[in-house]
Amino acid sequence: MIRTIVVDDEWYNRAEICDFIEKTGFMRVESCCQNGAEALREADRVLPQAAFIDIEMPEMDGLTLAEKLLEKYPEIQVVFITGWNQYAVAAFELNALDYIMKPLNKARFQKMVERLKRRVELTVVKQGNRISIRCFGGFDVMVNGHPVIWRRSKAEELFAFLLTRHDTFVAKEIIIENLWSGYEITKSLPILQTAVCKIRNIFSMCKSEVRLIYANNRYGIFLSDTDCDYLKLESMVNDFQDGYPKSFEALEKACETLQCGLFDGRGFLWSESCQEYLHRKLSLMLCKIADHYHAQNDVLLEIEACKQLSRFSPIDDEAQLRYISVLRARGRKDTINRHGDWLRKTLQEEYGCGLPDVVEKALQERSE
The missing domain is CATH 1.25.40 (Serine Threonine Protein Phosphatase 5, Tetratricopeptide repeat)
Structure with missing residues (x-):
């Protein structure tokens, strides 16, 4: 069973989400929380594999909560369930698995949980990965002996840029200034977000070794157990x-x-x-x-x-x-x-x- 927590400040929303989750047959609600502070305490206790979070909440909004959870538990799968659609871009910058609008649609919810199930199963069976990165005389990244195929050159360059500033955060503006200085901001932001998604997809099975984290309008690459x-x-x-x-x-x-x-x-x-x-x-x-x-x-x-x-x-x-x-x-x-x-x-x-x-x-x- 996949361990989950549900966070929403409205009791009837929490009840509906919990009901949807329990009916999947492969997920279990370990804790139902009405605010971010409570969710953080409960997460330390139940170690959730997935979190279903409302965005518009008092004191600590859902985006901030998700950011804190991902910092502590990089493998956790975050799903935003909200009545507001203007936060979609920010949600996916946090590497959320999905963003579902209220009221819940059964077919849409089922499609999402199947994706969640596959992602969690892959995470569970994953063993330690061998990451090899050569930066001098070219640029080659190998995962378990297989070369990374970037397909998008800007994803490759973004990874290289953040690698040289590893284990620290770099503001979006600095990234754009260095990589896309000739682009208008309205064009460069979507390119940045696409590159971020590509990098996260490439290393989705290597989150213990390579993590791309978003926090406070900044991105950072954090590495461990890599040969570079x-x-x-x-x-x-x-x-x-x-x-x-x-x-x-x-x-x-x-x-x-x-x-x-x-x-x-x-x-x-x-x-x-x-x-x-x-x-x-x-x-x-x-x-x-x-x-x-x-x-x-x-x-x-x-x-x-x-x-x-x-x-x-x-x-x-x-x-x-x-x-x-x-x-x-x-x-x-x-x-x-x-x-x-x-x-x-x-x-x-x-x-x-x-x-x-x-x-x-x-x-x-x-x-x-």
């Missing part, structure tokens, strides 16, 4: 310790990963700022590593750190000058010449420019 290269790189940056030997090895791998390009080939314009931010952070960390080895008088590792920095940031004049200076201090003229050849070729082929005068001068001085 972006999260790993972000964690490495946050956990970085100056001078810790393993940090340099991890840092080298992180630089290699970032050089593959965040969402490479997807054309997400907003991702460029994310790429630049991570690049600055990793460059600063490489500088700190080089400083540490210099203070320890570890010549070989200082050279290696400076080399990594120069290769990671070929258009950074200071990085190039530092590497050349370290090589010159150790009398490595041949290495300076080889580096100069590599740098000229890289700048020309990848950036379409030549060496800055200050770097060219440093190379010539150090190769004499």
